[in-house]
Amino acid sequence: MYFQQWKDYFLINQSHFSHIDFSKPDLFCLDEQKLFNSSIQQFQRGEHSEGKHLLKYAKQYGDPCYTEAIKLFIKEEQTHALVLATFLNRHDIPKIKDHWVDGVFRMLRQLSGIENTITILLVAEIISKVYYRALMNATTSELLQQICEQVLKDEEKHLHFQCCTLKTLQLKKSKTAKLFWEMYFKTILKGTTIVVWKYHKKVLQAGGLNFYGFDDACSSIINELLQMIKGQKEIPSALAPLQFEKLIA
Numbered sequence: 001m002y003f004q005q006w007k008d009y010f011l012i013n014q015s016h017f018s019h020i021d022f023s024k025p026d027l028f029c030l031d032e033q034k035l036f037n038s039s040i041q042q043f044q045r046g047e048h049s050e051g052k053h054l055l056k057y058a059k060q061y062g063d064p065c066y067t068e069a070i071k072l073f074i075k076e077e078q079t080h081a082l083v084l085a086t087f088l089n090r091h092d093i094p095k096i097k098d099h100w101v102d103g104v105f106r107m108l109r110q111l112s113g114i115e116n117t118i119t120i121l122l123v124a125e126i127i128s129k130v131y132y133r134a135l136m137n138a139t140t141s142e143l144l145q146q147i148c149e150q151v152l153k154d155e156e157k158h159l160h161f162q163c164c165t166l167k168t169l170q171l172k173k174s175k176t177a178k179l180f181w182e183m184y185f186k187t188i189l190k191g192t193t194i195v196v197w198k199y200h201k202k203v204l205q206a207g208g209l210n211f212y213g214f215d216d217a218c219s220s221i222i223n224e225l226l227q228m229i230k231g232q233k234e235i236p237s238a239l240a241p242l243q244f245e246k247l248i249a
C-alpha cells in the first residue's frame with residue numbers, strides 16, 4: 001500500500017516533460033555558456049544511471065511495489081539526463097562521458113546494501129534541489145528554466161520517496177545504529193557540498209548563493225528530511241499536490 005502509491009505517482013508522472021516544446025527557438029547566450037556549460041555537462045552525466053545496483057537492492061527489500069516504483073524512479077532520473085542532453089544538443093554543447101566526482105558517487109552508492117545506496121542518493125537529491133533552483137534563477141534560457149522547473153518538482157518527490165524507504169529501514173535499528181547512520185548522512189552531505197561548490201560555484205553564485213548560503217540551504221533540507229525519517233514530521237504522500245512557490249522560495 002505504502003509503495004503502491006509511489007508506483008502510481010511515478011506512472012502518472014511519466015509524461016512530466018510533455019508540456020515543454022523542445023523545438024521552440026531558445027537563446028542561451030555565450031556569456032552564460034562560458035559560465036555554465038561545464039557544470040550542466042556534469043549534472044547531465046550525473047543524472048544518467050542504469051540503476052543496476054539500486055534495482056538489485058530494491059528486489060532484496062521484498063516488496064514488489066517497491067521494486068516497480070524503483071524501476072520507474074530510475075527511468076525518471078534517466079529522463080532528466082535525456083532532457084538535459086537535448087538542451088545541450090540544441091546549443092551544440094557536447095556531452096561528457098565521465099567526471100571523477102560522478103565516479104566517486106557511483107562507487108559510494110555501490111558500497112553496500114539498500115540503506116547506504118538510498119542515503120547516498122538522498123545526498124544527491126538534496127544537492128540537486130539547491131542546484132536546479134540556482135540554475136533556474138541564473139539562466140535567461142527559457143528552455144533551461146522550464147527544464148529546471150520540472151526537474152525541481154520531480155526531485156522534491158524523490159526526496160519524499162527516499163525518506164519513506166529510509167524511515168522503514170530505520171525502524172529495525174538500535175538507537176546507536178541510528179545515531180551512526182545520521183552522522184554518516186550528515187558527513188557525506190557536508191563533504192559533497194564542499195566538492196560541489198568547487199565545481200559548480202559559478203552557477204550557484206549566479207543563482208544568488210555564496211558558499212554559506214549553499215551550505216545553509218543543504219543543511220535546512222537535511223534537517224527537515226531527518227525529521228521525516230525519524231517520524232517527527234509527516235512525509236507528504238506520494239499523490240499530494242506540490243506547492244511550487246514553496247520549492248523556489
Ligand SMILES: [Fe+2]
Binds near residue numbers: 047077128151
Ligand atoms: Fe534527477
Ligand SMILES: [Fe+2]
Binds near residue numbers: 125128154155158
Ligand atoms: Fe532525483
